[in-house]
Amino acid sequence: MNTPSPPTGGLSAPDWGQLAPALFVLLWSTGFIGGKLGLPHAEPLTFLLWRMALVAVMLLALSAWQKAPWPTSWRTVGHIAVAGLLVHGIYLGGVFGALKQGMPAGSVALIVGLQPLLTALIAGPLLGERIKGWQWLGFALGLAGVTAVVWEKLSLNMGGPLGIGLSAAALLGISIGTLYQKRFCADMDLRTGTTLQYAATGTVLAIAAPFLETMQINWTADFIFALVWLCLVLSVGAIFLLFALIRQGAASRIASLFYLVPPVTALMAWALFGERLGPLALGGMAMTVVGVALVLRRG
Known part of the structure; x- marks a missing residue:
């Protein structure tokens, strides 16, 4: 695993780097829990607008405090914005x-869970990554395992065509976004x-939210907790880990970690909500x- 240089990355490879994938899966899996707590009190784009604004302000302050380097060309800024x-x-x-839209979380997780396979299919032509035979077997086992985990929670109510379309858009966004990040933004400073x-x-x-939503928020304790949690733990902690992992490893191998998210989320829902x-x-x-172990296997 290559160690990114501190001047360009802003973060050096830590000694606990072997634990970083597990920590990423744990943090990322809390996203559905945060959404379940917050979405009853705010519309989705409004919720995300507050989340993006708060995190941008926090990271701007962090970048200024640590005098982090900013991109030196508008072309680089454009690539970073597209990936974001x-x-x-x-x-x-x-x-x-x-x-x-009312689509069950298990159904959304199953569609988004196709990401590792989709990433593997396009990582070769785009990034020149070679997927070995046992890794393809690992992708297949991971998909089968994810399907088994969420099968018991699947409902015939798929949220209608709009819900399915939005889930498919999410799948394309995270799949293409991680590859784009690997291809064009690998050297960006994680803070700026x-x-x-x-x-x-x-x-x-x-720009979009005022035209599509009422932008009303019910500021309950659950919503505030969900917003703070998603800002700090997901939008800072998990995203920093994801981008660091993308920088240090093959995109297809990193994508396989997303197979672990539905099972870990199911365990959290069992512990927190008795599911x-x-x-x-x-x-x-x-x-x-x-x-996942097969996909991450070296040699």
């Missing part, structure tokens, strides 16, 4: 919008780069872990 709109805007907007990404996404949301975990789900979790 894909990862933060289209992906999150699609997921939140589908959930707001993500500041620009959240600012660009927030600007688009600020049932049957034998099929437990078996699917084990299958998913084996599949």
Whole structure:
């Protein structure tokens, strides 16, 4: 694993780098929990607008305090903004919008769970990554495991064509966004780069939200907790980890980590909300872990 240089990355490879993938999965999996708490009190684009604005301000302050380097060309700024709109805007907007349409979280997770396979299919032509035979087996096992985990929670109510379309948009956003990040933004400073990404996404949301939503918010304790959690833990902690992992590893291998998100989310829902975990789900979790291990295997 290559170590990124501190001047360009803003973060050096930590000694606990072997734990970073597990920490990323744990943090990313809390996104559905935060959405479940916050979306009943705000419309999806309004929710995301507040999230983007708050995180952009926090990271701007951090960048100024640490005197982090900014991109030196508008071309680089443009690439960073496009990657941000894909990862933060289209992906999150699609997921939140589908959930707001009434689509079950398990159904959304299953569609977005196709990301590792989609990433693997296009990573070769785009980035020149070679996928080995056992890795394809791992992708297949991971998909089967994810399907088993969410199968018990699937409902015939898929939220209608709009819900399915929004989930598909989220799938494309996170898949293309991670590849775009790897191809064009690998050397961006994580502090200033993500500041620009959240600012660009927030600007688009600020234009779109007033036309599509009422922008009313019910400021309950649940909503405030969800907003703070998603800002700090997801939009800073998990995103920094994701971009660092993308920089250090093959995009297709990093994408396989997303297979672990539905099983971990199901465990969290079981612990927090008492949602049932049957034998099929437990078996699917084990299958998913084996599949991801094959994809991450070296040699």
